[in-house]
Amino acid sequence: MVDDRKDIERGRIAQDILDNEIFQDAMIMLEEQYKNLWAITKQDQQEERERLWIAMKLIPEFERQLRIVVENGTIxxxxxVKIKQNIA
Known part of the structure; x- marks a missing residue:
């Protein structure tokens, strides 16, 4: 039961983070920064482009992990609630 409450609290906190305007703005700014840096790489900077591409792909993955924490808390x-209803 303690772990359940911890998961619920973690889910609430994760949702607060996802809903936070500063967090949302930071994610958008980070993605734009990576795209801009990627766009100005030179033809011979293949490794740098790949590094930036991977970084851009990690942004939605980070958000997805937060959503998983939210879903686990909701579950x-x-x-x-169901257990309490069955007891009553």
Missing amino acids: KKNQI
């Missing part, structure tokens, strides 16, 4: 919360 735990719903499970607790």
Whole structure:
């Protein structure tokens, strides 16, 4: 039950992060920065372009991981509600 409450709290915090305007702006700015840096690489800078491409792909993955934490918290919360309803 303690782990369930921890998962619920982590889910709430993750949702707060995703909803945070500063976080959203930072993710957009970071992606734009990577795209701009990628666009100005020279033809012989293949490794740099690949590094920037990977970095751009990690941004949505980071957000996806936060969404997984949110979903896990929601699932735990719903499970607790069902258990309480079955007891009552």
